Amino acid sequence: MTLATLLYLLGFYWPYLAAAAAMGLVVGWRSFAPKDR
Amino acid sequence: MFRDLIKWVLPGTVIVLCGTPFCVAMTAASIDRDISSAGRAALQRAGHAWADVAVQNRNLFLSGLSTDEQDTATALRQLLALQAVRSVFDQVALAPAANPFAFKAEATPEGVKLSGGVPDQTTGAQLLSRAELQAASLEIRSGMPQRETWLAGAQFAVENAKHLDQGEISLSDTTLSLRGRAKSSRDYRDLHIIMRAGPPAGLTLGTVEIVPPLVAPYTWSAQFDGKRITISGTVPDQGTAERLRTAELSAIALTSKLVFGSGEPEGFSELSDKLLQQLAKLEYGTATIIDGESRLTGAPPSEAVAQAVVDTLRSSNSIVVLEAPRIDDYWTSATLQPGGVIVFDGYAPDDETRDAFAAVEGADVNYLKLGRGAPDVYQAGTALGLRALKLMSEGRVSLREDGLSVSGIARSSADYEALMAMLSEGLTAVELAAIDIKPPVAANYEWTATKASGGVIALSGFVPDAAAREQILEAAGPAASEDLTYAAGAQTDFVASTQVGLELLQQLEDGRIGYDGSGWILTGTPRSEAARAAIEQSFTTQQLAGKGWSMSLAQLPASPQVEPPSLAVEEPAPPASDPMKPTAASVAEATPPPSHPVAPQREEIAPPAAERSAAVTEAPAPAETEKASAPLPDEPAPATAPPVANAPTPPSPQSDITACTAPVAQFSARNAIFFRPGAAAIAAESSAALDELAIDLAACPDATVHIEGHTDSDGEAGRNMALSVARAEAVIAALVERGVSASRLYAVGYGETKPIADNATPEGKRINRRIVVTVQPGR
Numbered sequence: 001m002t003l004a005t006l007l008y009l010l011g012f013y014w015p016y017l018a019a020a021a022a023m024g025l026v027v028g029w030r031s032f033a034p035k036d037r
Numbered sequence: 038m039f040r041d042l043i044k045w046v047l048p049g050t051v052i053v054l055c056g057t058p059f060c061v062a063m064t065a066a067s068i069d070r071d072i073s074s075a076g077r078a079a080l081q082r083a084g085h086a087w088a089d090v091a092v093q094n095r096n097l098f099l100s101g102l103s104t105d106e107q108d109t110a111t112a113l114r115q116l117l118a119l120q121a122v123r124s125v126f127d128q129v130a131l132a133p134a135a136n137p138f139a140f141k142a143e144a145t146p147e148g149v150k151l152s153g154g155v156p157d158q159t160t161g162a163q164l165l166s167r168a169e170l171q172a173a174s175l176e177i178r179s180g181m182p183q184r185e186t187w188l189a190g191a192q193f194a195v196e197n198a199k200h201l202d203q204g205e206i207s208l209s210d211t212t213l214s215l216r217g218r219a220k221s222s223r224d225y226r227d228l229h230i231i232m233r234a235g236p237p238a239g240l241t242l243g244t245v246e247i248v249p250p251l252v253a254p255y256t257w258s259a260q261f262d263g264k265r266i267t268i269s270g271t272v273p274d275q276g277t278a279e280r281l282r283t284a285e286l287s288a289i290a291l292t293s294k295l296v297f298g299s300g301e302p303e304g305f306s307e308l309s310d311k312l313l314q315q316l317a318k319l320e321y322g323t324a325t326i327i328d329g330e331s332r333l334t335g336a337p338p339s340e341a342v343a344q345a346v347v348d349t350l351r352s353s354n355s356i357v358v359l360e361a362p363r364i365d366d367y368w369t370s371a372t373l374q375p376g377g378v379i380v381f382d383g384y385a386p387d388d389e390t391r392d393a394f395a396a397v398e399g400a401d402v403n404y405l406k407l408g409r410g411a412p413d414v415y416q417a418g419t420a421l422g423l424r425a426l427k428l429m430s431e432g433r434v435s436l437r438e439d440g441l442s443v444s445g446i447a448r449s450s451a452d453y454e455a456l457m458a459m460l461s462e463g464l465t466a467v468e469l470a471a472i473d474i475k476p477p478v479a480a481n482y483e484w485t486a487t488k489a490s491g492g493v494i495a496l497s498g499f500v501p502d503a504a505a506r507e508q509i510l511e512a513a514g515p516a517a518s519e520d521l522t523y524a525a526g527a528q529t530d531f532v533a534s535t536q537v538g539l540e541l542l543q544q545l546e547d548g549r550i551g552y553d554g555s556g557w558i559l560t561g562t563p564r565s566e567a568a569r570a571a572i573e574q575s576f577t578t579q580q581l582a583g584k585g586w587s588m589s590l591a592q593l594p595a596s597p598q599v600e601p602p603s604l605a606v607e608e609p610a611p612p613a614s615d616p617m618k619p620t621a622a623s624v625a626e627a628t629p630p631p632s633h634p635v636a637p638q639r640e641e642i643a644p645p646a647a648e649r650s651a652a653v654t655e656a657p658a659p660a661e662t663e664k665a666s667a668p669l670p671d672e673p674a675p676a677t678a679p680p681v682a683n684a685p686t687p688p689s690p691q692s693d694i695t696a697c698t699a700p701v702a703q704f705s706a707r708n709a710i711f712f713r714p715g716a717a718a719i720a721a722e723s724s725a726a727l728d729e730l731a732i733d734l735a736a737c738p739d740a741t742v743h744i745e746g747h748t749d750s751d752g753e754a755g756r757n758m759a760l761s762v763a764r765a766e767a768v769i770a771a772l773v774e775r776g777v778s779a780s781r782l783y784a785v786g787y788g789e790t791k792p793i794a795d796n797a798t799p800e801g802k803r804i805n806r807r808i809v810v811t812v813q814p815g816r
Contacts, residue, residue: 005121009068020053
């Protein structure tokens with residue numbers, strides 16, 4: 001698989017990658033944030 | 038730590054494991070679609086129209102019917118070069134190779150049909166659209182030669198197949214062949230032009246057979262107006278056209294307006310050639326061939342050419358309708374035969390005229406031919422001629438360039454006059470070349486001139502023609518009255534005789550000249566003794582007695598001083614026309630016939646037919662019988678002599694022929710002995726006449742009797758001579774049978790040497806065929 005093919009596929013998959021990244025950010029933020037109690 | 042791992046890593050792993058297939062499943066279809074379209078676009082760009090692609094999970098499958106492996110490989114390579122293609126699978130089928138690579142555009146009644154191999158679908162579709170067709174039995178084949186060349190050839194075939202009616206244009210590899218029949222002559226011409234320009238570049242030309250369009254009806258014609266022959270219509274090929282165009286036609290100009298066409302009748306080329314040659318022989322005309330029927334019409338210059346043309350074209354079953362040939366020496370004639378049949382001969386300008394002639398009563402037009410070139414006066418001339426023939430009993434009219442000739446015998450004297458008048462009137466319309474019209478033949482040709490005491494001469498009887506009439510009237514003097522009718526059959530010297538007679542008539546106080554068909558009789562009273570002497574002088578000098586004249590003049594009142602004997606002495610000597618024969622005159626003087634107590638006051642001259650023995654008997658009238666009426670002049674009385682005037686001595690036996698001279702002369706004049714034609718056998722009906730002659734001759738038993746035979750001029754002179762002798766001898770034999778002494782009979786034959794009438798007429802001939810009996814004294 002060439003870089004061109006990888007980039008071609010990213011062109012298709014990037015919304016999913018972005019969604020996964022967003023979910024990771026939310027989960028990470030929630031676990032590292034100080035607790036209220 | 039471990040709790041952290043469980044808390045973070047596990048859910049993450051689960052999410053990845055579940056999310057990845059989800060993502061892939063969500064995008065696979067659109068990725069495949071995208072690759073597929075990209076592949077197609079790539080093939081399109083490379084021109085692989087035959088190829089198709091299918092994509093599954095980024096795997097590419099190339100399919101289609103290829104005619105070239107190279108092509109397939111190229112296509113595969115190009116597909117593989119595309120982004121995101123995982124792998125390319127070759128599912129291409131290779132078309133069967135064609136060798137030679139054949140393509141055909143066929144013209145059928147339904148239209149153009151394409152068949153054969155094409156390199157690919159696209160090309161096939163292109164050709165179909167060019168041919169404006171929906172479907173064709175084209176097959177994709179491999180093995181095509183140079184693509185561009187082949188394609189140009191196929192397009193050429195498809196386009197030009199439209200010009201054909203039947204046949205095909207085929208392309209085999211790069212060889213182009215054409216075979217077929219053009220749709221129309223325009224297409225035929227176009228095809229020729231196209232083929233002459235050659236096939237598209239790179240193609241070689243195979244067989245080319247272009248048949249001209251089918252023509253029905255197949256028409257060809259040649260028209261000749263006398264100067265130029267114009268050929269038009271259809272010919273099957275260039276060769277025939279060329280041959281017709283360059284035909285040797287004896288310097289006649291030739292124009293051709295030919296088109297090409299097929300469907301010609303069998304033998305067209307030879308037939309057209311032949312017709313053209315024959316047409317050129319005519320003066321003008323038309324030759325046509327319409328399908329199987331050929332026809333030549335026109336006008337031949339002569340009968341011979343017409344015959345030659347007909348003979349030449351007989352073998353080709355052509356219909357030949359020729360006008361009548363031109364006749365250089367144009368003539369026509371109508372001959373009226375005695376039976377009333379009019380035989381037409383010569384030429385008539387057309388059927389109408391011929392039919393008109395045939396409608397004439399008694400017409401026979403079998404000999405009348407048709408001919409052109411009739412003179413201008415033809416109608417007027419023939420009409421005049423036929424009108425003239427109606428007035429004839431037999432005759433002939435003929436018309437030539439120089440005019441009308443009329444000859445024949447008129448029906449009657451009145452018709453004769455009408456004919457002459459008509460012909461002189463007709464002169465304005467028709468020139469008359471010759472006229473020879475005779476009046477009808479008179480059975481008994483009579484003529485009389487009577488002079489009354491007043492001196493006026495009245496003429497009656499027949500004259501042969503107008504000229505003769507003029508002459509006679511002139512001779513008769515201006516005061517003469519006439520009642521003359523025209524008739525033929527006069528003897529040759531008729532007019533001269535009438536003139537002589539009229540001259541003699543001048544010498545008479547009153548009198549008459551009569552012609553009874555055989556002899557001339559002058560009767561009357563002389564003006565004076567001098568006149569009498571002059572008349573008698575004329576008789577002697579002109580030898581009239583020998584020409585059939587007789588004379589019976591009344592005695593002038595004798596003065597008492599004149600002694601009868603002296604009167605007798607003053608009488609002129611008998612005519613010296615035949616010195617060989619002593620005339621009976623002197624004898625008669627001395628012979629007083631007892632049967633005639635009263636002597637006529639006349640000088641008697643023997644009847645004409647007995648001219649050779651013309652016995653001028655003289656009978657001086659005794660004083661006491663002066664007032665006795667004269668016997669009828671045309672009744673030749675037996676020769677008599679007054680007893681007073683002569684010596685009382687009894688007649689010597691030597692001179693005792695007076696008793697038979699007159700009867701014998703009369704007998705001769707009657708011409709009563711008939712013979713079989715051309716033979717010496719006496720006809721049975723003459724028997725009574727011979728009996729009579731024998732009795733007459735018995736009256737003078739001592740006289741020598743000469744039997745003269747004469748013939749007419751028919752036949753050979755030598756034979757006529759022999760015949761005349763034989764006939765005279767036959768008469769002698771007959772007389773001997775009847776008791777006449779053979780010793781005193783002499784036969785003499787003169788043949789045709791001494792005619793007394795015109796041998797040109799039947800009447801004259803009849804008079805010339807005669808037996809003349811003369812008696813002479815002594816043995």
